[in-house]
Amino acid sequence: MMPPTPLAALLVLPATPAPRPRLGLAPSSRHARGTVVRAAALRALPRRLEFWHPRLAAVESGPPSSQSSAPPPQTGVESQDATSGFGGGGGDGGGDTDLGWVRVFPHVLTASMANFLFGYHIGVMNGPIEDIARELGFQGNPFLQGLVVSIFIVGAFFGSLGSSALVDYLGCKRTLQIDSIPLILGAFIRYLVSLFLYAPGKVPVGIGIGVNTVLVPLYISEVAPTKYRGSLGTLCQIGTCLGIIAALSLGIPSESDPHWWRTMLYAACVPGFLIVAGMQFAVESPRWLAKVGRLDDARKVVEDIWGASEAEKAIEEMKSVVVNDDSQASWSELLSEPHNRVALIGGSLFFLQQFAGINGVLYFSSLTFRDVGIASGILASLYVGITNFGGALVASNLMDKQGRKNLLIGSYLGMAFAMFLIVFSISFPLDEDVGHTLSITGTLLYIFTFALGAGPVTGIIIPELSSARTRLKVMGFSFTVHWVCNFLVGLYFLELVKLFGVGAVYAGFGGVSLLTALFAYNFIVETKGRSLEEIEMSLSPCAPGEPK
Numbered sequence: 001m002m003p004p005t006p007l008a009a010l011l012v013l014p015a016t017p018a019p020r021p022r023l024g025l026a027p028s029s030r031h032a033r034g035t036v037v038r039a040a041a042l043r044a045l046p047r048r049l050e051f052w053h054p055r056l057a058a059v060e061s062g063p064p065s066s067q068s069s070a071p072p073p074q075t076g077v078e079s080q081d082a083t084s085g086f087g088g089g090g091g092d093g094g095g096d097t098d099l100g101w102v103r104v105f106p107h108v109l110t111a112s113m114a115n116f117l118f119g120y121h122i123g124v125m126n127g128p129i130e131d132i133a134r135e136l137g138f139q140g141n142p143f144l145q146g147l148v149v150s151i152f153i154v155g156a157f158f159g160s161l162g163s164s165a166l167v168d169y170l171g172c173k174r175t176l177q178i179d180s181i182p183l184i185l186g187a188f189i190r191y192l193v194s195l196f197l198y199a200p201g202k203v204p205v206g207i208g209i210g211v212n213t214v215l216v217p218l219y220i221s222e223v224a225p226t227k228y229r230g231s232l233g234t235l236c237q238i239g240t241c242l243g244i245i246a247a248l249s250l251g252i253p254s255e256s257d258p259h260w261w262r263t264m265l266y267a268a269c270v271p272g273f274l275i276v277a278g279m280q281f282a283v284e285s286p287r288w289l290a291k292v293g294r295l296d297d298a299r300k301v302v303e304d305i306w307g308a309s310e311a312e313k314a315i316e317e318m319k320s321v322v323v324n325d326d327s328q329a330s331w332s333e334l335l336s337e338p339h340n341r342v343a344l345i346g347g348s349l350f351f352l353q354q355f356a357g358i359n360g361v362l363y364f365s366s367l368t369f370r371d372v373g374i375a376s377g378i379l380a381s382l383y384v385g386i387t388n389f390g391g392a393l394v395a396s397n398l399m400d401k402q403g404r405k406n407l408l409i410g411s412y413l414g415m416a417f418a419m420f421l422i423v424f425s426i427s428f429p430l431d432e433d434v435g436h437t438l439s440i441t442g443t444l445l446y447i448f449t450f451a452l453g454a455g456p457v458t459g460i461i462i463p464e465l466s467s468a469r470t471r472l473k474v475m476g477f478s479f480t481v482h483w484v485c486n487f488l489v490g491l492y493f494l495e496l497v498k499l500f501g502v503g504a505v506y507a508g509f510g511g512v513s514l515l516t517a518l519f520a521y522n523f524i525v526e527t528k529g530r531s532l533e534e535i536e537m538s539l540s541p542c543a544p545g546e547p548k
Contacts, residue, residue: 100225100227100228101224101225101228101231101232103304103305103306103307104223104224104225104228104232104305104306105232106281106282107223107282107283107305108219108220108223108224108232108235109235110275110278110279110281110282111172111176111215111216111219111220111279111282112216112220112235112236112238112239113239113271113274113275113278114176114179114180114212114215114216114239114275115212115213115216115235115236115237115238115239115240115243116239116240116242116243116246116271117183117209117212117243117268117271117272117275118209118212118213118239118240118243119239119240119241119242119243119244119245119246119247120243120244120246120247120268120271121152121205121209121243121247121268122240122243122244122247123243123244123245123246123247123248123251123381123385124247124250124251124261124264124265124268131254131258131259131260131261132261134258135258135259151202151203151206152186152202152203152205152206152209153206153483153486153487153490154203154206154487155202155203155204155205155206155207155208155209155210156206156207156209156210156213156479156483157206157210157480157483157484157487158206158207158210159179159206159207159208159209159210159211159212159214160210160211160213160214160475160476160479160480160482160483161210161476161480162211162476163175163210163211163214163215163472163475163476163479164214164329164472164473164475164476166178166179166211167215167218167288167472168328168472171284171285171288171289171292172215172218172219172222172284172285172288173279173282173283173284173285175211175215176212176215176216176219176275176279177275177276177279177280179208179211179212179215180208180272180273180275180276181208181272181276182204182205182207182208183204183205183208183209183268183271183272184269184272184273185204186202186203186204186205186206186208187205187265187266187268187269187272188266188269189204205268208272210479210483213459213479213482214472214475214476214479216236217233217236217459217460217462217463217475218285218463218471218472218475219285220232220233220235220236221233221460221463221464221532222285222286222287222288222463222532223283223285223286223305225305225306225310226529226530226531226532227400227529228400229400229460229464230399230400230404230460230528231396231397231399231400233399233456233459233460234392234395234396234399234456234460235396236456236459236460237392237395237451237455237456237459238389238392238393238396240455241385241388241389241392241451242389243271244385244388245382245385245386245389247264248381248382248385249382250264250267251264252379252382283301283304283305284297284301285301286298286299286301286302286314286318287318287322287468287532289301290315290318290319290322291322291468295315295318295319298315298318299311299314299315302314302315317531317533317534318468318533320533320537321467321468321469321533321536321537322468322469329469329470329472329473330473331473331477333469333470333473334470334473334474334477338467338539339466339467339470339473339474342462342465342466342467342470342474342539343473343474343477343478345462345465345523345524346462346465346466346474346475346477346478346481347477347478347481348519348523349458349461349462349478349516349519350458350478350479350481350482350485351481351482351485352512352515352516352519353454353458353482353485353516354482354485354486354488354489355485355489355508355509355512356412356415356454356509356512356513356516357415357419357446357489357505357506357508357509357512357513358450358454358455359486359489359490359493360489360490360493360505360509361384361443361446361447361509383444384443384444384447387444387447387448387451388447388448388450388451388455389451390448390451391447391448391449391450391451391452391455392451392455392456394451394452395407395451395452395453395455395456395457396456398452399456399457399460399528400528400529403526403527403528404453404457404460404461404464404524404526404527404528405520405521405524405525405526407452407453407456407457408453408454408457408458408461408517408520408524409453409517409520409521410449410452410453411449411450411452411453411454411455411457412449412453412454412513412514412516412517412520413449413513413514413517414445414446414448414449414452415446415449415450415454415509415510415513416510416511416513416514416517417445417510418442418443418445418446418449418510419442419446419506419507419509419510419513420507420510421438421441421442421445422438422439422442422443422446422502422503422506423503423506423507423510424438425437425438425439425442426439426501426502426503426506427503454516461524461527462474462475462478463475463532464527464530464532464535465525465527465535465539467536467539468532468533468536493505
């Protein structure tokens with residue numbers, strides 16, 4: 001974010017894994033084997049994982065099944081090394097150079113341009129917000145100032161809520177193209193119309209962003225090979241960071257030109273056109289193709305972006321979770337197991353993420369830095385954007401090495417420390433220069449640690465834990481929670497600062513960050529190194545081939 005919204009933001013490797021069970025096992029053999037594995041996993045299972053069904057909890061308790069220190073002999077298409085395609089994650093490259101991600105990279109990069117546009121809209125409000133307030137007549141009114149920043153979240157709420165219906169019918173590729181239309185129109189409307197239509201002009205932009213924030217992480221998770229799914233998933237966060245940096249850089253002239261903000265809004269049309277054109281050459285999600293019965297097309301996509309050697313195994317795994325299931329999921333299914341657990345996890349992660357303060361820091365970073373003595377608000381915010389980008393780059397390198405859970409816990413602990421450092425610099429008498437240094441250090445540390453885990457992991461792990469049938473619904477629900485919380489933070493942050501002071505508000509953010517680290521420790525299971533189908537079969541109360 002994200003996503004986070006109109007603004008988004010700031011160990012030990014597993015033991016030698018066991019061999020992956022073959023999909024071709026006879027039902028009786030698979031059932032017996034599954035019973036033994038579940039029993040062993042439950043005996044070693046920490047009580048903190050009892051929130052999950054035993055099969056999914058075993059994903060974390062047991063070693064990854066995609067590799068083995070002494071794999072049994074395999075032949076034909078089932079043969080693969082530890083670094084290849086669907087289970088290992090891509091078959092390109094040789095020697096010491098791992099290039100298995102190269103084939104899929106242009107496709108996920110094109111999709112992540114939607115996040116760039118999301119970040120741009122975040123950043124475009126950061127610098128010239130006071131110029132906009134002066135021209136639109138609400139300068140000095142913190143409530144209306146927050147409302148103007150946050151109004152497009154109303155559109156984003158409905159965009160996220162309705163995204164599943166669009167994707168179910170059109171697929172990921174076409175939805176991304178069509179969804180760019182309201183983003184382009186919204187930018188034109190706000191640039192051309194009279195002042196009193198400025199806020200309504202943000203609604204179509206919000207609808208487009210609401211759909212994109214659900215669709216892009218889902219698309220990347222379904223297109224990326226398993227080995228690189230986490231690293232490629234961080235492109236959502238990286239794209240958002242680059243969008244913020246681009247907007248803040250373009251906004252530097254607004255310090256001398258009070259009408260420059262209109263040019264910044266006009267420029268937002270460009271990424272929308274690029275998305276429409278670029279997605280014409282991108283592949284459709286092979287999981288969506290398999291879900292709608294287009295298995296031959298899905299096989300061709302897998303061959304093109306993962307390698308021909310992975311096609312047969314990938315298609316068999318996809319068929320194992322979508323066979324005889326051509327109906328569309330309903331929202332009521334999120335109330336039944338195991339989907340209710342995943343929906344609760346997704347909604348909780350976004351709730352906690354927003355009330356840990358990321359958008360309060362990002363929305364109004366220029367004002368916050370000015371309060372602690374930084375004269376140029378846009379330049380200060382630009383430093384924040386670069387820090388965010390640096391953290392996202394580090395996360396892309398660690399995501400598939402250290403895992404999602406470790407990064408998430410470490411990220412929120414770092415955010416809590418950063419918030420308390422700022423509170424200390426504000427609340428206790430210090431030399432003015434020392435206080436300013438601590439405040440700036442705390443803010444940048446908060447953004448950096450957010451970008452390490454709280455930002456990218458939240459969007460990555462929710463589609464990973466969701467089933468093929470309900471993945472869109474779970475993502476839509478999670479992001480509607482995100483937008484509601486985002487709206488509340490954007491609307492009331494300045495009011496709360498005015499009422500209680502920056503120190504008290506930031507102390508609350510730090511407390512929520514600690515709570516989120518505890519939540520992640522107790523309720524998040526590790527998903528790295530597992531295909532989406534493996535995770536789903538582990539989550540399902542009845543594995544394929546077992547009686548339901």
